[in-house]
Amino acid sequence: MPQFFFDITDGVFTPDFVGTQLSDIASARVHAIALSGDLLNGHTDRFWGGEEWMIEAKDDCGLVLFTLVFRARDTPVSRRSDPRSTQSASRFAVVAATSRSNGGPKG
Helix, strand or coil: CCEEEEEEECCCEECCCCCEECCCHHHHHHHHHHHHHHHHHHCHHHHCCCCCEEEEEECCCCCEEEEEEECCCCCCCCCCCCCCCHHHHHHHHHHHHHHHHCCCCCC
């Protein structure tokens, strides 16, 4: 059975020196997705730091087979002091709409 290695970068590079035996590349893809879920569940606070995280899958010769990349981005509304507040979101929408109606930016 082939050996696959899953190097993780989550603010820190962690090479996989042990590897995992899986039947084929399709199984390696499924494993990488499951690994990403475990990684995110264990470090949700660190994930929102804005850094790109990735899992790079390699074969036993070190050839990169695929890379799974993920990153979180806050929107302007969620950067406000209380991102769960619908009132904050409403105020932002009103300011944006007012700016557009007064000839301000259309973005």
